[in-house]
Amino acid sequence: MGILRALYLAVINLVYPANCPVCGAGLSPFEDSPLCPDCLRETCFIRGRACAGCGLPLPEALPAGDGFLCGECRMTRRYFFRAISAFVYEGPVKELIHVFKYSGRAYLAGFFAAAIADAMKGRVEVSGEEVVVPVPIHRARLRGRGYNQAGEIARRLAGLLGLKVELKVLRRLTQPAFQVGLTRSQRRENIKGCFRVADRRTVKNRRFFLVDDVYTTGSTLDECSRVLLRAGAESVIAITAARDILG
Numbered sequence: 001m002g003i004l005r006a007l008y009l010a011v012i013n014l015v016y017p018a019n020c021p022v023c024g025a026g027l028s029p030f031e032d033s034p035l036c037p038d039c040l041r042e043t044c045f046i047r048g049r050a051c052a053g054c055g056l057p058l059p060e061a062l063p064a065g066d067g068f069l070c071g072e073c074r075m076t077r078r079y080f081f082r083a084i085s086a087f088v089y090e091g092p093v094k095e096l097i098h099v100f101k102y103s104g105r106a107y108l109a110g111f112f113a114a115a116i117a118d119a120m121k122g123r124v125e126v127s128g129e130e131v132v133v134p135v136p137i138h139r140a141r142l143r144g145r146g147y148n149q150a151g152e153i154a155r156r157l158a159g160l161l162g163l164k165v166e167l168k169v170l171r172r173l174t175q176p177a178f179q180v181g182l183t184r185s186q187r188r189e190n191i192k193g194c195f196r197v198a199d200r201r202t203v204k205n206r207r208f209f210l211v212d213d214v215y216t217t218g219s220t221l222d223e224c225s226r227v228l229l230r231a232g233a234e235s236v237i238a239i240t241a242a243r244d245i246l247g
């Protein structure tokens with residue numbers, strides 16, 4: 001190895017962690033994915049057909065048209081117009097999101113934002129007027145974590161799409177005790193009243209891309225959408241890095 005190349009790699013490795021955050025395998029500095037090739041292979045992208053309402057991946061064999069809704073979406077009224085996710089929340093991506101949230105690796109947001117922008121192609125029209133907003137986290141949690149993971153994705157996604165990002169349109173008033181293990185309707189009740197629009201003038205007649213890291217039951221995204229619409233928003237599309245298909 002030439003001395004220049006060795007120097008170059010040393011510098012690159014200082015800037016970018018050289019190991020896959022999921023399995024620890026060494027990463028080539030010339031790859032732009034934070035996942036190693038093996039983990040990337042095991043990652044389930046939602047690229048094929050998906051529910052036109054909630055973004056749930058559907059079997060390719062299903063003889064259904066473009067506007068096909070899953071069973072739940074036919075039964076449920078939601079405030080967001082539709083939801084789109086880049087990955088299924090399982091395997092390496094599930095672990096990567098955990099690392100992203102709790103290990104201070106905000107740079108991983110770039111990977112998620114790029115995957116989301118890709119997933120939006122052909123599914124959502126972007127006029128250039130939409131505003132990207134993250135699902136906010138509570139101040140206390142923000143202090144502990146240092147950043148809002150949804151805000152980091154939202155900023156980068158807005159950059160990729162050439163849209164405006166508003167990090168403070170929505171405010172989180174309280175953090176519900178615990179959402180895990182609750183039924184869908186309990187989650188819905190639990191999250192009610194947790195968000196508020198900081199300034200209605202920034203919301204009125206605008207179309208929003210509402211961003212979060214994971215879509216679990218959709219209740220948090222739906223409550224944020226409700227609050228935005230009530231403040232005068234024209235429409236909300238929920239956009240997440242990953243979709244929990246068991247939620």
Ligand SMILES: [Zn+2]
Pocket residue numbers: 020021022023024025035036037038039040
């Ligand atoms: Zn790996």
Ligand SMILES: [Zn+2]
Pocket residue numbers: 051052053054055056069070071072073
């Ligand atoms: Zn659905």
